[in-house]
Amino acid sequence: MPHRTRAEHLAPLPARLRDRLLGDEVALEPGAAAVLGRFFATLADRGERLDAPSRATFETVARSESTFATLLRALERHVPEVGTAAARALRAEWYARRPGRAGGRRRGPVGPPAHAPAHWPPEWRVHYPALLAAPVRPSTIRRHVASLDRLAQLLPGLRARPELNFHLAWCLSEALRAEGVAEITVANYLGALITLGRVGGADESGLSGIRMMQMLARERADLRPKKKEARIEALHDRGGPAHILERLIATVVEAAVAPAHSAKARNRRQTAAILAVAINMPPRTGDMAAWVLGRDLLRQPSGCWRLDWRQQKTLARADAGPLWPEVGLILDDLILAGHPDRLVHLRYEMLTGRNWLTHDAQPPGHRLPSDRVQAAIGLPLHDLRTVAADLLRDRDPAAARFLVAGLLGHRSARAGEAYRAISGGEAAALEWQKIRQTLAGGKTGRAGAGQA
Numbered sequence: 001m002p003h004r005t006r007a008e009h010l011a012p013l014p015a016r017l018r019d020r021l022l023g024d025e026v027a028l029e030p031g032a033a034a035v036l037g038r039f040f041a042t043l044a045d046r047g048e049r050l051d052a053p054s055r056a057t058f059e060t061v062a063r064s065e066s067t068f069a070t071l072l073r074a075l076e077r078h079v080p081e082v083g084t085a086a087a088r089a090l091r092a093e094w095y096a097r098r099p100g101r102a103g104g105r106r107r108g109p110v111g112p113p114a115h116a117p118a119h120w121p122p123e124w125r126v127h128y129p130a131l132l133a134a135p136v137r138p139s140t141i142r143r144h145v146a147s148l149d150r151l152a153q154l155l156p157g158l159r160a161r162p163e164l165n166f167h168l169a170w171c172l173s174e175a176l177r178a179e180g181v182a183e184i185t186v187a188n189y190l191g192a193l194i195t196l197g198r199v200g201g202a203d204e205s206g207l208s209g210i211r212m213m214q215m216l217a218r219e220r221a222d223l224r225p226k227k228k229e230a231r232i233e234a235l236h237d238r239g240g241p242a243h244i245l246e247r248l249i250a251t252v253v254e255a256a257v258a259p260a261h262s263a264k265a266r267n268r269r270q271t272a273a274i275l276a277v278a279i280n281m282p283p284r285t286g287d288m289a290a291w292v293l294g295r296d297l298l299r300q301p302s303g304c305w306r307l308d309w310r311q312q313k314t315l316a317r318a319d320a321g322p323l324w325p326e327v328g329l330i331l332d333d334l335i336l337a338g339h340p341d342r343l344v345h346l347r348y349e350m351l352t353g354r355n356w357l358t359h360d361a362q363p364p365g366h367r368l369p370s371d372r373v374q375a376a377i378g379l380p381l382h383d384l385r386t387v388a389a390d391l392l393r394d395r396d397p398a399a400a401r402f403l404v405a406g407l408l409g410h411r412s413a414r415a416g417e418a419y420r421a422i423s424g425g426e427a428a429a430l431e432w433q434k435i436r437q438t439l440a441g442g443k444t445g446r447a448g449a450g451q452a
Contacts, residue, residue: 029070052340055090068090128196130199143192144196169210187218265338270368275373292356294348296309299348306322
């Protein structure tokens, strides 16, 4: 077969694109012209539009991972108007086929062990069946088991018998503090010991002694400066709510300019959606990670998004009602995942019943939303609940207890008192009120972004 020139390979491209790629300043890598020609010929045969090629087109054109990668690079560098959203799943499958990748997918959370760990003392193992049968979530049991494992590792170095009583709790507390463990963490470890003994019917006087040590650890924690306060003060030094908004808009822009099929675009879309919803109504990170499209987050035919979910901690429902239209546009971007705007209704129907962030059947790790917020603005998602509560207290001190309870999904107004850090002042509160207007101005390129 005679050697084909670049012009011959690129003949199937529309004239304006062909002329662009035949320019002297365009340096196509080896094989790019041939795969681009096949791609556009297949696109024409299938009658597909440039902004939404199907997965089948990518599969037909690129029969190997190297050819597929060459095609994506060529489109990204030289023909960015071609939509590559449908290539993302195919790209992940090619990655999964690489040597050493088999079985590498992250599995869901593993349940607690069926039997007590062998390194636990008999005085603890006897209560383990009752802990397994306790009416609490499996995740809570796993957390208690992890805490008890940590305490069991300390036992050989203690001058205390493993009986559940005050002396054991005192020795464990001192050993943990000697290793630099925070007081609140010491209290949590002792809480696991209390739960084990309580459900297993251990001696109540001994458990009372452990509770005394737990209370002491909590009191010591309250006397120490909280890391959360330092984080929030640093946030205010960077501009407070205005900084959050700047990072949100920057993340939206980064998602828009990244290749639709790329991990960066997916990461930025997720981060922008997490921040936008948190500004509207800050949830707990575990709740947010588990939301399902069509159940917790609902998109109405008008384009309005509603948020209404059952909280894992309190089992009470938290109804945010209609979300701000500007937040809805960012949620549209998340479900579109790089597909054209005209397909938003179809994409929502396709993804109904799936996790809102990953679009998978199973939720991601419960820390994903918090980790994304931490990377974007320097503090975890839970701190945004405190920031929002502080600003509400600035705006309306008389009604703040009830406003905070509604915003954070608490069962009682008193629960919100723990959500205090430092006050950003009236200026910070006013900045928070401006978020919708600024977000509307920053969310460019989408119709209706400035609507109230």
